[in-house]
Amino acid sequence: MPIFTSASPPKSYELRLQAINGGASYKYDPTQLRDTQSPYMLNMVADDQGTLSKRDGQGYVYASSLGAGGVNGAYGRLFGGNKIFAWGAAIYRQSGSSAPVALISGLANSKGSFFAFNGKLYYLNGTDYIVIDSSLTASQVTAAAYVPTLTMSNAPTGGGTPFEQFNLLTPAFKASYSANGTATAYTLPLTGLDATAVTATVNGVAKVETTDFAVNRTTGVVTFTAAPSSGTNNVVITAYKTISGNINRIKNCRYIIDFGGDNDTRLFLWGNPNYPNRVFRSGLLDPTYFPENEYSDVGSSAEAVVACAKHYDKLVYLKERSIAFTIYQNPVTQGFWGADQIGASFPLYWINGAVGCDMPGSVQVIDNNVVFGNSELGLFVIVQVSIRDERNVRPISGNINGASGRPGLLDLGKTALTAATSVDDGSNYWICVGNQAYVWNYKLSPFANTGNTAADEEALAWFPQTNINAACWIQDNRTIYYGDRTLGRLVMFSTVLSDFSGAINGVWRSKLFNFGMPDWYKTVSYLWFTAKAGGFSFFTIKYISENGQTLDQESVNVSSFRWDQATWANWSWAVNQYPPPVRMKPKQRKVEYFQIEFSNNTANQNLTLLSLVIPYVAVKKVK
Template sequence: MQQIPLYRKKFDRFKGADFSTDPIRVDETRSPRCRNLISDLSGFPEKRPGWRTLHSVDAPVNGLFFCVFKSGAGVFLAHGGTRLYAWADDADPAEICSGMNNAKSAAFAHGGKLYILDGAHYLVVKETESGLSVSRVADGECFVPTTVIGAPAAGGGTPFEGINFLTGRRINSMIGDGMSTDFILDTKPVAQVHSVKVDGVPKAEGTDYTADLENGKIVFGEAPPESAAGGGVDNVTVEFTALLPDGYTDRIEKCTVVAFYGLGNDNRVFLAGNPDTPNTDYQSGLDDPTFFPDTGITKMGSDTSAIMGYLKHHDTMAVVKEDNRQDSEIFIRTAEMTDDKKVIFPVRQGVKGIGAVSRHAFANLRDDPLFLAREGVFALVSEVITQQKSTQERSFFVNSRLANEPGLNEAAAAVWRSYYVLCVNGSCYVADGRQKTGNSTTEQFGYEWYYWTNIPARVFLEHDGELYFGTADGRICKFNTDIPGVSRFNDDGAPIKAFWGTKADDFGAFTRRKTLTKRGCGLLVKPYTRSSVHVYVLTEDGIEKMIRSKTMDLFGFADDIGAELNTDQPVQVVPFNTKVKKFVLLMLVFENDTVNEGFGVFGAELQYALGKYVK
């Protein structure tokens, strides 16, 4: 009897998901059917960590922050609903502020304080003797600019520092001439005069001078003399509060986008996101988030498209707007010093064609500046020779699913442990920064991507290698990477359904039927103290069938110690022990859906025979 020839097929390199094409066209290293897996340090897929609820606050969670205050104390803060909460270590959140805007917020730490932008208020959180206090920046000690210098008594002078959007308080530096008693300020009317000094000596109102608030004038009883340093030298200073136009402070308080940039280092704050001035951003003073001068305004392109976020790229700042059909979506800002030692930030048009769709998905993955567009995730890159900026697609393998998600404007992202984690509608699209596809030595590359479900993240916070998220129903959650062993593999106590499927494979002969032999087919799996696997086959008839289910506990009992691979825990082979007959196309799916079980795949090996031609 003639022996039937047998053939072998080996899958020994499992990577990420590929939703870009038909399952038959997928590269055999990727999966058209992949869920709730992540790459291990060697790039093989394993079950992602689960998450747990830590706290509950008012819904929804609009922001999660961490700040090290002046005392050195590290504190978590959550913006829930209209309230702000704070807690440290394992304590419960305590409310420290109410009356906030119920919308997603942004924050940054500076000088041992936390500054928060909620779209209606610009707040500062700082330490006091009794704990943390929260106040409007505009109600506190803002920087007081000297708006004019060298001003004669009749007014005028040289503009020096811009008016601070956050306060009407300012200083005029003027010149005493020994004859003039009436000194005209640079604006009128005036709300209040705080101090008047001549040659540095404070003068008393009612005794040395009177203030004409309506006309913006200081009237001295005796003319201030010339400066001892000589005529024409400033020796009269008046500090006062002017009446600001309605909505002046709103320019800053309605912002929700923040970034740092500067000449040589990131020593200035840039704000945007004000719906009243959508194409405008605001620059702070040097290393001072309490000073936003009215001379630091930059308008970029059409006011029909809003600034969505910022990306730092080498020594430039990219300002990314939403899609529009009139001008560039990306503008490039640089920092320069003029001949008179002033730092300026010129802006030029950059890239046309791709704009951002979410303000909450900007991140830098291993020096790769990423943002979310309607078409997928893109990076800002520089051409090698011309140094011109352009965008490169990074999410090719998942775009067909990602781009069809509703509500992309609400998507949130964070960089965590070399991964870019993007969440929308409870699903996460995860790029592995260690696994590049294409030409990884140039800018022409993508990433291996993974797809997670049951992640109800509305906002993210990465802190000290751990990933936290807030939900629409007011929960503050944390991924279980701090829990050792297999106890980390559950989502708030619920099982995680994880699986990896091969391509729909024709084994190089789509005109022939094939049969898997009962012996010689199996799966190489990663060892855990508790693990199991279900093996399914899916053929061209569309019917899915389980051919093997096996528990692979290493010690036969629930042991949370040593969940990772080591020399004492050899890999395990799971033979299929089932014949699969007369298929044209075959997809194998390896699944684990049990709570508190690990799961990882190293490879699969098949033995098959060729049958008759397809009729």
């Protein structure tokens, strides 16, 4: 005979989230996320302990803008106690919140980059190469470029020992002669000289053209009126020869980094559209000297070098579709000068040929590993540079790249992505694309190279931000500034919970919970959440079920104190640093899925979440 069983009584369960710090994830359906991840959140960040709250607010450093058009670049730290940035056709300094003051004008109005080296600041924008000294005096580097001595120990007829290479930044060059006491004609190593006056010293005494000597600029012969006395390298002649295009090899570059192996002794420049795969390097400890043959062509010119980054004693070259690196080697034979000339060498080694970088502003060194972006594939980290292997580059932005119906980073458009900027604040990697940003808290969720690529990527906590429009970044200890993309002004982050006196829209939405029981109807009668103490805030709370509609909406005051609500009858000087959990009554009956959203869109109010406890009852099986 058939056996009839009665239905099991409802059973009670509980979901406890002690930290809501998983960040956003658009990778999977909202039902498939980790419990602490969110399918939709805005303007929230987690500290290193996992406390979720609104990000810092923003305000202008100075009330007035310099005008329309974004900031072209900024030095990433303070220099001489000032914020240094380029806007329009000028470079400015800004002390505190005072008005910006121009240091130099008449420059090209184009994007550029700053770099500090040996106590001076350098700026390169594709047209101008500027130096700013410690007194904040700015000038063109070419005005005081190093003048190399091409040959030493020349006889008057020439033929001396090659000594230094021609400097791409100046037409000036020197030649040093050992006079024989009788010769008056001295042959320079170059012909076809410029009209610029030639100068000379004989035994340290300055000589003047047309008075002490004559110059045949066609043949490059200098004839003294009286023969210099005998000596060793006692005659030094300085002449000028402009070689078309030389200076623009350097000035047309846009990016700078220092490198020299264990010691950063040279500047490396790249970004010249006429030499897309070429990286130029300066002389030893001299940014005013770029020897004409000191460069590296990194692979084919069909693929540009987009960025460079240091990884321990290596310099990583990030091309559009591949990655290589160089190291410093010394001493070596320099083939340009012959077997007797000893100098530095920077050999090339390839790392990866499967992925590259076309987002130069995305590059940072995070936890000693290079992070970079690709506008088609997302963000990556280089985990090692020892050998060529596709596994040495790992993806890190899968949670925020976006998916069908769930737009993310890669849906912001190639133009905006290739113009992205980034900053490392010591705990977070920020990448700003257009007027949006994504923040990876790498202290809370460091990248772990376990070999499981998908799991390593999914474990990273990313936090989406809006209303951030950073063209470049400046850091002053814990304070972060950025140059606006559309106006000539700097913006500062602060603990004031407003953006330019307006609201910061903070939102956190949970995953769509089925509580691991997709085949059961559940009832959620009540829940608790804990908010961080401090300040007065209203939370708007929505409850959402599987039909996608908001079933209830409540505003909850999570303030620990307000003067306008205080009464002396209940007065206490005690401070409630740890407020008790707030109990809510969702009254969601017989739902398959349950989702909760917290939001606050009011100026000067925070949205914080420490924990969430959701009791639920499994009512009956879904038929």
